[in-house]
Amino acid sequence: MRLSPLLIFLLLFAGCGFFETETSTCVKCHQGLELASPTHGDCVACHGGDAVAEDKEVSHRGMLGKKNPGHPQVWDKTCGRCHAYQLSRVRSNLMTTATGMIKNIQLTWEGEDGRLYAAQGLETFAADGTALKLEPVTALDHLSGELYRKFCSLCHVALESNQVWTGSHGAGCTACHFPYNDNGTYEGDDPTVKGKWPYSKTHAMAALPDNEVCFRCHNRSGRIALAYQGMNDGNNSLVPTEGVYPGPKLISGVRNATSIPPDIHHEKGMECIDCHTSRDIMGDGYAYENMYLQTEIACEDCHGGAKERPRSEKVSRENDEAVRESRSYKRQVVLGDELVLTAKGRKYSNVFLEEGKVWVVDKRDGQRHESKVITGTPEHTIVGHERLECYACHSHSVAQCYGCHTEYDQRGKSMDFIKGRETPGTFDEAEDYRMLYPFPLALNQRGKISPVTPGCQTFVTVIDRQGERVKDEYVAKFKGQEQLRFAPFFGHNTGKKAVSCSNCHTNPAFAGFGQHVLEGDSLRATLICEHSADKPLDGFLTLRDGEVRAFSAITRENSRPLNSEEIRRTWAVNQCLVCHFEPKDPIYQKELDYRALDRCLSRPAPAERPAGAGR
Template sequence: MSPALALLLGLGLLAGCGADAATEGGCRFCHRGLEHVSASHPGCTECHGGDPQAWDKRRAHRGMFGGKNPAAPEAWEQTCGRCHPYQLARVRSNLMTTNTGMIRNIQLTWEGEDGRLYAARGEQAYGPQGEPQELAPVSELDNLSGELYRKFCSLCHVGQESNQVWSGSHGGGCAACHFPYNDNATYQGGDATVRGKWPYSADHRLQPLPGNDVCFRCHNRSGRIALSYQGLNDGNNSLVPTRGGQPGPRMIGGARNATSIAPDIHHEKGLECIDCHTSRDLMGDGYAYQNMYLQTEITCEDCHGSATEAPRSEPIQRENDEATRESRLYPRAMQQGEQMLLTAKGRKYSNVFVEGDKAWVQGKRSGRLHESKVITGTPEHTIVGHERLECYSCHSRSVAQCYGCHTRYDLGQMGMDFIKGRETPGRFSETEDYRMLYPFPLALNQRGRISPVTPGCQTFVTVADRRGETLKDEYVTSFKGRNQLRFAPFFGHNTGPRAIGCSQCHADPAFLGFGQHVVEGASIEGTLLCEKSEEKPLDGFLTMDYGRVRAFSAITRENSRPLNGAEVKRVLAVNQCLVCHDDPKDAIYQKKLDYRRLDACLERAGAAAP
């Protein structure tokens, strides 16, 4: 045996990749110590392409798929999709890839729709009813909402690599979720040729089941659900020192200071994001939806039941059922015949099942079993009049709310268009007035249910031309034909086992949409007033003047609206009962309330007085 061949075989034993050394010796020679991707991905060139026989770097890397990232969308067909066509077909039309809902909602609240449905990249897709759809590329959306998406929002969609955001960087395509980055997007694995360089994932190991740190990289802005779920808040303190003269206790992307709040009860119990959310929530089901709530298939009732109906379930009937195929990666794989709980769309969960007359949730990565308590029939959940309440209307501990978003678009400056891949005229900057977590307003959502709402979008737009002259000054954009601010139905992912107290919701007008306020007789006056209006509070959408309730901001999403005057008065009237009957299990709440009963009691008391 020649010394060169002996050296090559020795390197093969030391290398992390498991392909045959005779066919991929060139890769192994330079990238010794590189971690195995997984047992089912043994080679290098199957995913990366290139010339495994070449010993020169330039020749070896020639023809590589997707450059550094073979999972990028431009290489999908040749790489991931070649072995995983089912997953690729779903991901292509998934909202995380297309961002169709985000683009549409920006359009609705900035300029209005133009009859086309846009996506991050052009795509042929199918709508929820199986109808063909053409998703136009957002590069063709030539207005402020298109610019805002391309220069701000687009960095978080999974088709776009983000590599310069502290604690928020991620790869493009499949790698966005399955190859997690560290805080500064540098490789820290065993390959000395790449160690410390960026932008790379922290190591070369594929994660088939992503952890919460992966979700955090994108979901720490806008709704901030990754922050709220883990018990973090990037409130109004910016980089104000909180401990030992230093910002903290945690620094996150955008030079933000995250402090601690009570986490979601599911996080406290050890449940990760993927333990509740199905693969169809995250990767899509093959259909293109226009809003996130349409793609999401889970609800609280799936596992906990509703006031009147227990969770639904069906047995696994076939050995190739999706629940059995997906659960092969879990510590406990589901078997044919097991009774699985169903999602709101009637599909089986792959990790939530019935055993011993109880509902159990298996941690997909940990294998831990968590009992899901069923609330069906319990008196506190069968209060008459609460039929329209979402579970999280009462059980949310907090809801992130950002008030007064002042957005400036300056055509005299260049801004990076992440979709087009180059700088173009027009740069955005933002400031905000106020941020809070509690109390939070309630309104009717797209399901006709009462749920928390949060500003979305509450934007004041300033536009300056190339010479710096102001074209629009703190302009409130038009929505449904009126220049008005907007709130949007929202689930904050910060639930607790104890509900908000009855007297808080029924006696504090802030929960009804009046914002911070002063009650004066039959009037409720807002106190956090917008500089553009002396009458309309910034943190609310209702006013009451001598008993008359008026809405001045819109609730976005189809069929959504604020509570009307009659509903507001019924909610506040219950506070009279709560003075004596403060227990939600009280029998009087199991029947329709007589709002005049208190008057009768007072009249009897008056007649009996001497």
């Protein structure tokens, strides 16, 4: 039997159901509503309801997720029916569970209790394949749980956020694939919902979310969406910066974002999705306890390391994951393509190896970018730099918020977004100071030297229902000690030009001493908390009479500040830099003789040398 071209088209593109016909009351009422996609033409298949009932109330009866069929409460009955693989991944994804955030807040304020919590309770699998139970955060009935439910939860995709200027988004699948505009109103062609709130910008699905989707959430905390696009919401409040208006961009929380140099990848026209894989964003089906464990990409993937070029592998199967993922791309993956591998050994779907060159191809428009491979170049094979992360040198800036004061007042009430009702207790937050540069360096969880940022440097006050201050911490406890916390961090503000050798090797702020004044063999902090006479607010090390002491924690396994010997060796390089200031200088390809440097330091000054002494 031969099938007509029209029938073949309908069978291929019917998606989860057949297309609605003109007899559908959905179509009759919602004239001008955008088709979600060529494969999503059946309203009832996604939304539920009755497509033949003439009465509006009857027609809408039984709709799933009200306006949002991608909501986690119903996504197993809607999106998950056709996209079971994607649902199994996003269900355990950190953007949904927020397990790492909840865990790290709890570590600071109450300590571990042997359980892991998530935005919603879930039975899933850990990265090693073992069964893992995530408890609902509603069971975390203390300060950490309260803070997450009343503050942090609105940015995470398990919930809809519809009252935040420039920060609103849907819940579940729609958070990324049906994005909101700045004020959460519909601006499409359906007159029945035109201008209404809260709705997605249009009813057309975004198969490839753009940077504005990422910006809705990632403009707080580490502020990576701001830094990537070249913006900073520093200590400027709403001071006019463009004519008589705040700007150049007003963002959520009535913040004034001003301009800084953007990330070089943004300058080249690359979007967030051009570096990040779907497994970075949607997860891979396993539950991770921290973001760095879920993230699978690294700078070395495309640029290579000091000694090893980027790894690659050819596509040998028609059902390869990269082939499937690239269906919505301008340049699709085909059999025989050689693709670069991620840090976890999986294929990128848009990074190709062609004639020995690495090419990153933008997913949306197909623009090609040659990725310079730095393997073997002299400035990247400096002896002693083996432990440096690429972004330790190549970060323009790193967002740092110091002195985060959190007050919890039990006399008032505020919305618990997870429980869906107001409950006793209100939070108020304030900060002392924010800066971008210089940024401190320490050892991260990989044993490499990377930028670190306060994470979170929290001072907590709790006021009970009688108005008594029952908790007034100068510094929260972490791992049994009163100590500030810094966390390894990639600020998403990289540049081609690296931090200069002299900057890194001569400015103690990079080693973690904060802003300071040098006094003999001591460093005196110049940015201190009102509760401390000598410890820097913007650092984690002190130097007194030549002795280095650490008083803060770096919050990752195997992480720590640089020790006194590492700092001594770092600063000893200053003597070389006076003459050998070029990083390509062959001297830096040789093992440094620190004993020779010590002898150089101990030599008497020329005026003090005995007459006739040789050079």
